[in-house]
Amino acid sequence: MDIGIIYLLFAFILLIFSAVKDIKKTKQALKASGKIALAVFPVLFFIFILMGVVSAFVSKETIASWLGADSGVLGVLIGEVVGCFALVQPAAVFPFAGVLRDRGASYGAIFGFVTTAILIGVSTLPLELRCFGRNFTIVRNILTFILVFIMSIIFILTLK
Amino acid sequence: MKRMIREALIYIVATLIIWGIIAIISPVKGMLVGEVAYGAFMKAIEIIIAVFIFIGLIQVWVGPQTLSKLLGREAGWKGLVLASTIPLFLGGSLVTMFPLLKTLRDKGASIACVMAFIAAWGGKVPLLPLEIEFLGWRFSVLRTFLIIPFAIVMGLLGQSILEKWQNRHSVGAKSIT
Numbered sequence: 001m002d003i004g005i006i007y008l009l010f011a012f013i014l015l016i017f018s019a020v021k022d023i024k025k026t027k028q029a030l031k032a033s034g035k036i037a038l039a040v041f042p043v044l045f046f047i048f049i050l051m052g053v054v055s056a057f058v059s060k061e062t063i064a065s066w067l068g069a070d071s072g073v074l075g076v077l078i079g080e081v082v083g084c085f086a087l088v089q090p091a092a093v094f095p096f097a098g099v100l101r102d103r104g105a106s107y108g109a110i111f112g113f114v115t116t117a118i119l120i121g122v123s124t125l126p127l128e129l130r131c132f133g134r135n136f137t138i139v140r141n142i143l144t145f146i147l148v149f150i151m152s153i154i155f156i157l158t159l160k
Numbered sequence: 161m162k163r164m165i166r167e168a169l170i171y172i173v174a175t176l177i178i179w180g181i182i183a184i185i186s187p188v189k190g191m192l193v194g195e196v197a198y199g200a201f202m203k204a205i206e207i208i209i210a211v212f213i214f215i216g217l218i219q220v221w222v223g224p225q226t227l228s229k230l231l232g233r234e235a236g237w238k239g240l241v242l243a244s245t246i247p248l249f250l251g252g253s254l255v256t257m258f259p260l261l262k263t264l265r266d267k268g269a270s271i272a273c274v275m276a277f278i279a280a281w282g283g284k285v286p287l288l289p290l291e292i293e294f295l296g297w298r299f300s301v302l303r304t305f306l307i308i309p310f311a312i313v314m315g316l317l318g319q320s321i322l323e324k325w326q327n328r329h330s331v332g333a334k335s336i337t
Contacts, residue, residue, distance in 0.1 A: 002206070003207075003289075003293070004205070004206025004207045004210070004293075005206060007206065007207050007210035007211075007289045008206050008209060008210045010210065011209070011210040011213035011214060012213075014213070014214070014217055015213060015217070018217055018220075018221070025220045025221065026217075026220070028220045029213075029216040029217045029220040029221075030213075030216060031216075032215070032216040032220060033212040033213050033215065033216030034216075035164070036212050036215055036216065036251070037209075037212050038164055038165070038168060039164055039167075039168070040208075040212075041168070042167070042168040042169075042170075042171035042172050042175075043171055044201075044204075044208070045171065045172060045175050045197075046171050046172075046174065046175040048196075048197035048198075048200045048201055049175050049178060049179050049193060049197050051196055051197060051200055052192065052193030052194065052195070052196035052197045053178070053182065053193055055192065055193070055196045056182075056189045056192045056193050056196070057189070089253060090253060090284055090287060091208065091211065091287055091290065094287060094290045094291045094293075094294045094295060095200050095204055095290070095294050097294065097295060098200075098293075098294030098295055099196075099200075101294075101295060107299055110295065110299070111299070111303060114295075114303070115282060115303075118282045118284060119254075119278065119279065119282040121254055124254040124255060124258070127254070127255060127258050127259075128254075128258055131258045131259060131261070131262040132261075132265070132274070135322055135325060135326060136271070136322060139318055139321050139325070140275055140278065140314075140318060143275075143314060143317060143318050143321065144279065144314065147310055147313060147314060148310075151306055151310060154306065155299070155302065158302065159298060159299060159302065
């Protein structure tokens with residue numbers, strides 16, 4: 001059976017449980033899901049087309065030389081920097097990373113890209129500054145970048 | 161709501177323009193772009209819908225109130241462990257996380273907890289089906305488990321660096337450690 005169908009079945013079973021327990025909360029949950037869909041689907045459309053653009057215009061050799069196994073830690077740094085500037089919904093990060101992977105990027109570079117794309121956002125910096133102040137923002141973002149770099153070494157060493 | 165629809169339209173129109181330009185310059189490449197996009201969409205659509213349902217349910221059943229109850233009250237090690245694990249299961253984006261965490265901070269959660277919380281939130285367990293589909297289960301499992309020690313280190317190190325830094329800047333600085 002298709003794995004997507006299994007997830008869907010599981011989601012519907014959870015929905016039924018939720019509805020049995022509290023129908024009002026379940027309606028709210030569906031509304032929240034709808035809102036997320038409205039926010040994420042257009043971004044996904046953009047990302048899917050971008051994936052096509054990468055496939056059509058960027059050669060495997062280019063990706064492999066920038067982000068591939070031979071690029072080593074430099075590839076990780078490139079992945080991390082691109083992740084910092086990627087203006088994407090977390091749900092769109094994984095499909096895009098999948099294309100990079102298929103085109104020869106190393107798991108270390110993929111990890112760097114995925115994690116900074118989720119945790120460091122140039123576009124969310126103003127909000128972070130307003131909520132937590134300058135020092136917190138500087139420390140959190142730089143420390144995240146460094147720790148992600150260290151962890152990506154584990155990926156380079158273990159996943160080929 | 162109005163802003164969301166406007167943003168959605170901007171993304172859709174911008175994407176159509178990019179795709180259109182490519183198709184005009186080279187119809188073959190335009191087709192190829194469409195094929196890759198369609199393939200990725202078909203591969204992901206069922207999983208994405210399931211994931212949206214998961215996130216919606218989590219948002220309602222584990223709301224901000226539940227979180228602040230859990231994290232605001234628990235201090236010390238227990239708080240840090242909770243902050244390094246519970247957020248793994250949350251959805252949302254940084255835009256929704258920062259205001260929530262500001263509220264937690266104002267209610268007394270430590271800097272370490274807030275830093276660990278953000279890091280652990282990067283675990284993205286609700287998106288795990290999508291991650292496994294596109295990046296394989298070995299990568300996904302390793303990433304998810306590494307996030308927990310990462311969050312703990314992030315919290316402890318982040319707080320101590322921030323405290324040292326702020327002490328140096330304050331008048332008559334004295335070390336907390």
